[in-house]
Amino acid sequence: MNSFDAFKDPKLCRALLDRLLAEADQPLRFMEVCGTHTVSIFQSGLRSLLPATITHVTGPGCPVCVTHESEVACFLELAKRDDVIIATFGDLMRVPGPKGKSLKTAQADGARVEIVYSPIDALAVAAANPGRTVVFLGVGFETTAPAVAATIRLAREQNLKNFRVLCFHKLVPPALEALLADPETNIDAFILPGHVSAIIGAAPYAFLADRYHVPSVITGFEPLDILSALLEIVAMRKSGQPAVVNAYTRVVADSGNPVARAVMDEVFVPVDALWRGLGLLPGSGLVIREAFADFDAMRLPGVTLPDAPPLAGCRCGEVLKGKMAPNECPLFDKACTPATPVGPCMVSTEGGCAAFYKYKLDL
Amino acid sequence: MCLAVPMEVIAINDKIADVEIGGVTRQVRLDLIDAAPALGDFVIVHAGFAIRRMDRDDAMETIKLFQEGLGLELI
Structure with a gap:
């Protein structure tokens, strides 16, 4: 195994995760x-x-x-x-x-x-x-x-x-x-x-x-x-x-x-x-x-x-500050999807909304 | 956008290097790197520029520390 692959080695990651589960006792x-x-x-x-x-x-x-x-x-x-x-x-x-x-x-x-x-x-x-x-x-x-x-x-x-x-x-x-x-x-x-x-x-x-x-x-x-x-x-x-x-x-x-x-x-x-x-x-x-x-x-x-007004209805600003999770935005997965993005956080593959949409873990 | 990929230096010609990873070769500029790479070194490549030489010994050392700390056998 080369030195780079070791950074995703499942056994090592599992051991670290177990330690984290044991130690993360406060929010x-x-x-x-x-x-x-x-x-x-x-x-x-x-x-x-x-x-x-x-x-x-x-x-x-x-x-x-x-x-x-x-x-x-x-x-x-x-x-x-x-x-x-x-x-x-x-x-x-x-x-x-x-x-x-x-x-x-x-x-x-x-x-x-x-x-x-x-x-x-x-x-x-x-x-x-x-x-x-x-x-x-x-x-x-x-x-x-x-x-x-x-x-x-x-x-x-x-x-x-x-x-x-x-x-x-x-x-x-x-x-x-x-x-x-x-x-x-x-x-x-x-x-x-x-x-x-x-x-x-x-x-x-x-x-x-x-x-x-x-x-x-x-x-x-x-x-x-x-x-x-x-x-x-x-x-x-x-x-x-x-x-x-x-x-x-x-x-x-x-x-x-x-x-x-x-x-x-x-x-x-x-x-x-x-x-x-x-x-x-x-x-x-x-x-x-x-x-x-x-x-x-x-x-x-x-x-x-x-001067350009904010995009109507788009809450990317709140998402970018971590004040709102992407799936809390009223447009998420409704008016706003990667195919029909309203704001940039749904456009960019690195955007928080696009990642939430793609993996849909919290929905 | 700050995605950057480690690639192996296979040729150096003044301020331009040929780099390779997984069969893909590219030319990258060396204007920004702070320590000249040697053939066989891995460099971190971003937007057509090598931005850092990757320290493989350091990478192995990090893994070893984790393995020891967690009581795992060496992989």
Whole structure:
């Protein structure tokens, strides 16, 4: 058995689960803030096996889901321009904007939208289409932002004049702070996102324990990673000594990845940013620095962040804060299904509503 | 979206590496990695970039600690 498969070894997981069942004697509401964790907890069956005392809450960990209504309206406006080609990760295609529009419907209306696997692929689209401006939609957390920053640097090296990024990247720690500052969220502990942490390291989370006395564990995505993180959390709560524990040391250095952070810092600067459901959070987003203004789609003439009303009836905002379970939303599995999604949490495969729907464990 | 996959480095050419997992090969950029990988290393790949070298010894050590802690035989 190789070292990776061992992290889902049934015998080992069962033994950890038994220990967790024995030790989790007080109520624990934990939140994960990473779409990959959401999917893993459902897909592995862990959610249905957890002790009755432990409640899994899925938070604002899906970048597509937290992209604000105004940001969606902004890129849909841009997609209408004849001289623009939108390049995007596939996740954004069906995210609904005002009046039921999405990139998918924009495409049907004649917009040019190219799905790319990597932002680098968007550079090739730009090189092949010199008469148009290729706009890559920069959505994602700290895992993704360095890749987009490196792509902007490459665009400059390649002297590409028709490549720009619409930068809606967001930062995880400010969102955690906003959740804890809200007295209604009742979060006892966090499981922290493994690949965001691979970039930022452990230090940016210190405030969770220091100021809010909430224990948290950086962990990976296999069942063993998640079970061991929960055991660690239970132990910290018993000892009354909350801390930030890095349990994903095979990938995450406590200091993160300083090279990736340097690239990100060279190209982007933090600003206050809008999150769906969470509103305007201080220092929670990234914009392109003046030095790279020529690659900033936000600086194209006429591009604005329009006011956009929340989607009618959609409770994604409450779901993203963990205040409402997806199946408590009146639209869930009625007006809102993966085939007919009303809000982004049902669109994205990493969204809490989509995961609930797919696995339907609590219905 | 932060999905990232461990892939094995099979060739390195300056800032680009060929990586492979389960018969699938891709090219990834090495601009962001903080420790240069060697052939045979596993790197964590996200959106066409290698973002970290995976420490296999550390992975084995973690498993071993669990097995010992839980009184299980080594697998």
